[in-house]
Amino acid sequence: MLNFLLATSSDPATPLIIAGVAVVILIILLAFFPIGTWFTAAISGARVPMSRLVGMKMRRIKYKLLVDVYIRARKAGLNIDIGELESHVMAGGNVSNVVNALISAHSANIDLSLSSAKAIDLAGRDVLNAVKVSVNPKVIETPIISAIAKNGIELRVKARVTVRANIARLIGGAGEETIIARVGEGIVTTVGSAETHKEVLENPDLISKTVLKKGLDAGTAYEILSIDIADVDVGRNIGAQLQMDQAEADKRIAQAAAEERRAMAVATEQEMRAMTQEMRAKVIEAEAEIPRAMAEALRSGRLGIMDYYQLQNIQADTAMRQAISGTGDAPAGGAGAGTGDKGKK
Numbered sequence: 001m002l003n004f005l006l007a008t009s010s011d012p013a014t015p016l017i018i019a020g021v022a023v024v025i026l027i028i029l030l031a032f033f034p035i036g037t038w039f040t041a042a043i044s045g046a047r048v049p050m051s052r053l054v055g056m057k058m059r060r061i062k063y064k065l066l067v068d069v070y071i072r073a074r075k076a077g078l079n080i081d082i083g084e085l086e087s088h089v090m091a092g093g094n095v096s097n098v099v100n101a102l103i104s105a106h107s108a109n110i111d112l113s114l115s116s117a118k119a120i121d122l123a124g125r126d127v128l129n130a131v132k133v134s135v136n137p138k139v140i141e142t143p144i145i146s147a148i149a150k151n152g153i154e155l156r157v158k159a160r161v162t163v164r165a166n167i168a169r170l171i172g173g174a175g176e177e178t179i180i181a182r183v184g185e186g187i188v189t190t191v192g193s194a195e196t197h198k199e200v201l202e203n204p205d206l207i208s209k210t211v212l213k214k215g216l217d218a219g220t221a222y223e224i225l226s227i228d229i230a231d232v233d234v235g236r237n238i239g240a241q242l243q244m245d246q247a248e249a250d251k252r253i254a255q256a257a258a259e260e261r262r263a264m265a266v267a268t269e270q271e272m273r274a275m276t277q278e279m280r281a282k283v284i285e286a287e288a289e290i291p292r293a294m295a296e297a298l299r300s301g302r303l304g305i306m307d308y309y310q311l312q313n314i315q316a317d318t319a320m321r322q323a324i325s326g327t328g329d330a331p332a333g334g335a336g337a338g339t340g341d342k343g344k345k
Helices: 002-007 014-032 035-043 050-058 063-075 082-090 095-107 114-122 127-135 176-193 197-202 205-213 238-300 305-325 332-344
Strands: 138-141 145-148 153-165 222-237
Touching: 035 050, 035 063, 050 063, 050 082, 063 082, 063 095, 082 095, 082 114, 095 114, 095 127, 114 127, 127 153, 138 176, 145 176, 153 176, 153 197, 153 238, 176 197, 176 205, 176 222, 197 205, 197 222, 205 222, 222 238, 238 305
Parallel strands: none
Antiparallel strands: 138 153, 145 153, 153 222
16 A cells, blocks of 8 residues: 555645545544544543444444433532443433432432432333422322211311422332322321311311321322311211101102002902902892792792791881881881781781
8 A cells, every 4th residue: 555655656646535535534434433422521521432332333322312411420420330321221211311310319418329210210200300309399289088077067178298209119109199099098087087077177287197197108109298288168968968868768668668558458448349249249149049948938838828928027117117217218018018917917
């Protein structure tokens, strides 16, 4: 190559060729080696080996973002290795969020290691927001919770819970929903154990004391600092409403029982009427046999004509007495015949 350059040194186009070759080599170097990023890290006091940058580029890692985050961490006084940041990026973590959380924790004198921050981030928690909530406590406002005192009066309570993030329990700890549910449970327990709703209205701090004594933040990612009762409203008289509903239900049951008894009485009456008709039919049938029996007795001689007239006379007297007493109607012919026969006798 040197011989070629010496041989062509007398050629006027040689400088141009040399310059073109140098430009091509420089373009190749700039395209393959991230010299700009390496230079930026070097002058920022966060040196990164060129070999690591080339490796990041070959692994298709956003090395520029990673180097910027690394520079920001070193400028904030954090002694971390860029290799750990690279591994976190390859694991799918948010390295920028992790570094910002570490910087915030370092500034607030909160004990947070890089490994803990990476684990919290990979667990799906917002580690930066957790650090912020740990520094600046968060207020969780519960929905309106309905509770009933022993005298049946409903109270509607709304509370504000001040919590601070517990970084040590961020992994595996319950979230805000659990805090709200447990506070609601404490409110229902406190109001439900009060003899009257007036006790709670006079001393709303009973709710706060009872809830704080229960240690409702156990197993959660937060530490409850205070519980403040924002509003207490008197609702419906649930006890009276339940008594009214019970009375209405008892009335309907009694009405159903009365209707059942009435239906049974009607059925019994119908049965008695049927039995009466049946007995009347038997009486009529028996009465129809009397003339036949009398005729048979007259033919056989067991009954004489005078006996027959005496029987008719007795019937006429009976009908007359019934007519006089008003208990029956006596036929005129029967009465006259009876009188005539009696006169003849």
